[in-house]
Amino acid sequence: MAVASFNGPSQQWDNLTSQRGNLSELELLCAICGGSHMSRDHWQYMETLPSDPVDMVDDLIKMGLYKPDSFDLADTLSQTELRKQLFLKTVSKGDPKRERLVNDLIKLAGGLDQAFAAAFGPQAGRFFSDAQRISSVTRREFLRNVAVGAALVSLASCTPGGSDAPTAPGDSADVPENLEKTDLKIGFIPITCATPIIMSEPLGFYKKYGLNAEVVKMPSWGAVRDSAIAGELDAYHMLAPMPIAMTLGLGSASFGVKLASIENINGQAITVANRHKGKVNGPADFKGFVMGVPFPYSMHNLLLRYYLATGGLDPDVDVKIRPVPPPDSIAQIVSGDIDAYLMPDPFNQRAVFEEVGFIHKLTKDLWPNHPCCAFAASDQWIDANPNTFRALNKSIIEAAGYASDPANRPEIAKAISERAFLNQPTEVVEAVLTGNFDDGNGNRLEVPDRIGFDPYPWQSFANWISSQLVRWDLQGDGKAKTAIEGKYDEVGQDIFLTDLARELATELGQSPPEEIYKTEKLAFDDFDPADPSQYIQDQIDKYGV
Incomplete structure (x- = not known):
């Protein structure tokens, strides 16, 4: 040689x-x-x-x-x-x-x-x-x-x-005492929404809190749900609506899950196959499309339905929405099995990278700073491991704070792009995290808040999610309305651990809000969390669905 x-x-x-x-x-x-x-x-x-x-x-x-x-x-x-x-x-x-x-x-x-x-x-x-x-x-x-x-x-x-490679801040912190369990398995789907959960392994946030945590790549959200119920995982990366749906028995047997902190805000997009270029300008143009979402009980499904309805489309009649595991989304859009999807990144950017699709709309333009994915654990596991749960949640909240600094994004992109994690080209992941990207229509865009990492679980997030579960009745049996109607605050405050997230963030020197509710300003309306039922009726009156 x-x-x-x-x-x-x-x-x-x-x-x-x-x-x-x-x-x-x-x-x-x-x-x-x-x-x-x-x-x-x-x-x-x-x-x-x-x-x-x-x-x-x-x-x-x-x-x-x-x-x-x-x-x-x-x-x-x-x-x-x-x-x-x-x-x-x-x-x-x-x-x-x-x-x-x-x-x-x-x-x-x-x-x-x-x-x-x-x-x-x-x-x-x-x-x-x-x-x-x-x-x-x-x-x-x-x-x-x-x-x-x-x-x-x-x-x-x-x-x-x-100098030495950059490391996460505060690596020398004291290990918490009285941890009930230190060897942990945390399930995740290989998407950028999972950034705080994934990066905490290679960048040392778990170890800082005395945890030998292994992140386990899962093939689909259904597999995450089933492994959670079977007790095969200690904690999980979940879609924000999943803890509500699972706790209430929507889409599965009832299984108590707590949403401990938000993994990411924004960070999704509607991507359309290149064969439809020039034909899609607004929601009405999706009529007759087959569209993919990662899971029925996802922000992706709820946001897509919200958007389609504003164009006069009934999501259950005028389009076909079906679950597609995010890693399969590119193959299905290439094969023609689906025409478009609302998916987490990096699969929107990967479609552009592979020259098979273009980004029609970022979800931040439908609802600025909307929640997407979350860190969650079961009621049973939290009760059995309260100190470990607290340490684990704190490590992820600290990682989210680290990821929220744009200066750290290139380092994080490199760490999570590895085969064991996202298994994606670093340039694709970095385009998502930095917001400097090509949209597939010949435009080079700079959108710094394309994805964000704010771990605070607003109770108004929970109420909006619940309102849409009632509005769309995904099971078709009225169970969501029976379980939620008149109990929005009760459901949200039981499942979203807002007070604990605030407490841990404050200990870390972050500045979480004191309020738990706020008016959510979406692209086509404002959501008052004090009156979700009226919000649903206003939507139906305005759009017919």
């Missing part, structure tokens, strides 16, 4: 600089770490290393990138251990809290070789291929391989300004 084999990255650098224009080298961000140091030096020092492997190692030692005493370690390690230690050092950056994530990646990739190749490309695979044959090669060849491995390690360890 000659040093010249690293010319590929150099060509990538040249392409990158040509794309960025005629800026001086000092003005460019590092293509690896995002820092503002002399980025091209990464490739130049790789290409100008001595050809003699022993001299190469000496240079790396002088640079401080390789320690001479590592030769002793290398001589004593078996081939498997050598490979694993180099991989762990590279990917975990010496941070023990990331080693479990690395091991999970190894399993997901199907083995160490596949994981390393996935992380670093063919050069790493060739390096390990040579390293496997160490017993049959010369000392000089061995030193060459170790030197190249060290260079890979140095590149992977690169961070802005030469």
Whole structure:
């Protein structure tokens, strides 16, 4: 494996600089770490290393990138251990809290070789291929391989300004006492709405509170619901209407669930297949469409129905709305099984990325700062683990606060894009989180609040959700009206833990509201949480459904 084999990255650098224009080298961000140091030096020092492997190692030692005493370690390690230690050092950056994530990646990739190749490309695979044959090669060849491995390690360890990788704030906080349970499994759907739940694993928010929490990727919201009822998960990423529906026995057997904090606000969109370009300008144009939503008891379904009705359409007659697991949405729009969908991101942006769909409307334009997903746990689990529940909720509320800072979004996008989490191109996830994106219609948009992370569970959110469950009677048996009508506040305050969320946020130095209700200003009306029944009647009178 000659040093010249690293010319590929150099060509990538040249392409990158040509794309960025005629800026001086000092003005460019590092293509690896995002820092503002002399980025091209990464490739130049790789290409100008001595050809003699022993001299190469000496240079790396002088640079401080390789320690001479590592030769002793290398001589004593078996081939498997050598490979694993180099991989762990590279990917975990010496941070023990990331080693479990690395091991999970190894399993997901199907083995160490596949994981390393996935992380670093063919050069790493060739390096390990040579390293496997160490017993049959010369000392000089061995030193060459170790030197190249060290260079890979140095590149992977690169961070802005030469400092350690950015970490979540407050990592040194005291671990809470009297935790009933520390090994936890938290179910999530791979969407950006789950950002605080997902990022809390790789960025250390769970560990800060003494929790060894593993986020478990789930295939659909039905699977989350069923696993919750079966007790297979400790806590869950849920759609905001799900705790209400499950507690009241809508769509499933009654099972008590509490909504502890909101995961995200905004962050959804209506995406339409490219074959309908030029034909869809407003809600009336969706007549006859087959449209996907992630789950019947979702903000997506309720917001889509709200929007369609304003165009004079009956969502149960004039269109066909059907559940589609978010990871399947792109395939179904390509195959023609559905014409459009109201889905969580990154699947709206992914449709644009794949050039199969365009973004018709962001849901923030239907209801600014509407809730979408939430962190939830069952009544039974909370009662059995009150201290653990409090610590877990607090870690997620802190993560939401961290994610609410736009400056942290690129870091978060990189962390959650990994295969173990969203398994999406980082550029797609970053477009969603930063709000700088293409809409598929030739427009480059800047919408900083495309998605937000405000964990406060307003009781007015609960009342609006309940009002729409009554309005649309999704089961068709009137059960929602019987369970909710006349008890809006009671239902909301039993299920949405607003007071606890405020208490934990205040402890974290955040500034949650003192009020629990507010008038919600939607695109086509205002919702007064004090009178949901009148709101429903006004909607029916105005739109006929």
